[in-house]
Amino acid sequence: MPVYPISVSRISEVARLMSIVQPEVWSFQGAFDRLGDIRNTSLPVGWFLGEDVRRPYSWILCSDCEERSSLSIECLGCDATDGMHPFKRLHPLMLAAESYARTKGYRILSHLISSENTSCHGAPLEECWEALRDLQSYGCEILNYFTLCGFKPAGLLSNCYGINHHAILLVKQLM
Numbered sequence: 001m002p003v004y005p006i007s008v009s010r011i012s013e014v015a016r017l018m019s020i021v022q023p024e025v026w027s028f029q030g031a032f033d034r035l036g037d038i039r040n041t042s043l044p045v046g047w048f049l050g051e052d053v054r055r056p057y058s059w060i061l062c063s064d065c066e067e068r069s070s071l072s073i074e075c076l077g078c079d080a081t082d083g084m085h086p087f088k089r090l091h092p093l094m095l096a097a098e099s100y101a102r103t104k105g106y107r108i109l110s111h112l113i114s115s116e117n118t119s120c121h122g123a124p125l126e127e128c129w130e131a132l133r134d135l136q137s138y139g140c141e142i143l144n145y146f147t148l149c150g151f152k153p154a155g156l157l158s159n160c161y162g163i164n165h166h167a168i169l170l171v172k173q174l175m
Helices: 008-021 028-040 086-103 128-133 141-148
Strands: 003-005 044-050 056-065 070-078 108-114 152-162 165-173
Touching: 003 086, 008 028, 008 044, 008 056, 008 070, 044 070, 044 086, 056 086, 070 086, 086 108, 108 141, 108 152, 128 152, 141 165
Parallel strands: 070 108
Antiparallel strands: 003 044, 044 056, 056 070, 108 165, 152 165
16 A cells, blocks of 8 residues: 655645544644644655545654754554554554655654553653663553564653653664
8 A cells, every 4th residue: 555745735634534533632623734834844744544645544744853863753643443453554654754764864763652551651750760761561552563663762751741641752763
């Protein structure tokens, strides 16, 4: 199945998918506005996967940070109503993002994930380095998937998503 770049002409289709798959995060207008940044700057870059260019079913949106020689995954998701595991839908997009970063000579690919279903969730982070050292997945599928893709936990952002709901910085070294 082909991977397509998110272009100005395809923002509506991808925004509609985002608002359907993750309505708690994205309204159509919010997704459209975020994706619309592509029209104004070259920093956001993304791809989608679909039957064709009019029917996307998964997306990945990244920030191209040339000055830090890195590509940061900002958001990703998919419509998995057909029973296919979401990571099978997302994996070609992960490969596209990594290929893009490598082509630009970047050293780092990163992503922030929620601490839900990990050992550091639900409690204050007294010493971030200790929580990071002792980090364990308690069935956290996204952490497990990214780890299989070669990412490593590199940092914690305390209370990023709410009180005792932290963010985990995952990093993949490309060079």
